[in-house]
Amino acid sequence: MFILGRPFASYHLWSLVAPAVGQERWHCQMKRGFIKARQKDPIVKELLAHATPPQRIGILAQKGVYEFHHRSELLSQPDGVEKVAQLLKLNKSTEEVQQRVIQILKNYHHAPLLEGKHIVQLTRGDEGFPRPISIKQVEYPFRLYAAMDCIFSENGSRLHIIDFKTGKSAFDQRQALVYLVAARYLYPHNYAVASFYNLEHCKKSVLIxxxxxxxxxxxNQLAQVAQKHQQDLRRYEQKPVNFSKIFPPNPGNHCRYCAFNSICEFSGFKQIGE
Ligand code: SF4
Incomplete structure (x- = not known):
């Protein structure tokens, strides 16, 4: 049974409600419906339980950075990469995942971005949902979820939030903006800045x-995201049969990469294969 929770927002939800710049053609509201309204349907739950190779690479890369700093002697040892690979149990992953993660570990061992920094927070990447932040000063109060990969302090009191990336996708500034909103509540006495760092291509973003x-x-934008999503969930709860009207599909070739193409009756990918 569907049970409506309290309004919330996160970068993930924002990205599901509205596309990033340049992604408009591929943006599909029905994906939000599967992920955020039907996530408890057994078949959807099953699909969501398995990380895709890109997701797995992202998680392992973050864990790798964590291990390098958790056991900092590994950064200076010639076989540090192999030791971190063992800690990550990389040999249990597919060949593609192993190769890409090894390259990421080599990159990081060669040029460790956080070396010498005063690290305030560094997550392993598999901690699950962070504790929500209650945002009440807006017209529509909501809970904000912001899982930050890493925070370090610089110049005394300035905090620098880093989000680690892998793969080729472009940095979406909105993610950094959500972190900066969260930092205002979590660290009210500090000024915060944010940036992205691609571990696979050793590429830094501009400072945000x-x-x-x-x-x-x-x-306020996040409050609108929370409100829109809450309204959609309420409509779905009242009339589940209207799923595709509330979360309209946007089929096309991009369905090939959608985790729900096997169960989505609108999937452009299935139609091509039939
Ligand atoms: S298969 Fe295509 S239409 Fe269906 S949810 Fe995924 S992207 Fe949207």
């Missing part, structure tokens, strides 16, 4: 900084 009034605007 925002003013207090810009943070207010982002908070």
């Amino acid at each position: 900084t925002v003013s207090s009034s810009q943070l207010d605007t982002i908070e």
Whole structure:
């Protein structure tokens, strides 16, 4: 049975409600429906339980960075990469995942971004949902979820939030903006900045900084995301048969990469294969 929870927002939800710049053609609201409304349907639950290779590479890369700093002697040992690979039990992954993660570990061992930094927080990447932050100062109060990969302090009190990436996807600035909103609540006495770092291509983003009034605007945008999603969930709860009207599909070739193409009656991928 579907049970409506309290309103919430996160970068993930924002990205499911509205596409990133340049991604408009592939954006499908029905994916949000599967992930955030039908996640307890047994078949959807089963599909969501298995990480895709790109997701698995992201998790292992984050764990690798964590291990390098958790056991910092590994950074200076010539066989540090092999030792971290063992800690990650990489040999249990597919060949593709192993190869890409080994390259990521080699990159990081060669140029450890966080070496010498004062690390405030570094997650393993498999901790699950972070504790929500209650945002009440907006017209529509909501809970904010923001799982930050790493925070370090620089120049005394400035906090730098880093999000680690793998693969080829472009950095979506909205993710950094969500972290900066979260930092305002979690670290109210510190000024925070954010950036992305691609562990696979050793590529840094520009530094993302925002003013207090810009943070207010982002908070209001997140409140609108929370409200829109809550309204959609309520409509779905009242009339599940309207699933495809509430979360309209956007079929096309991109369905090939969608985790739900095997159960989605609108999948462009299935139609091509038939
Ligand atoms: S298979 Fe295509 S239409 Fe169906 S949810 Fe996925 S992207 Fe949307």
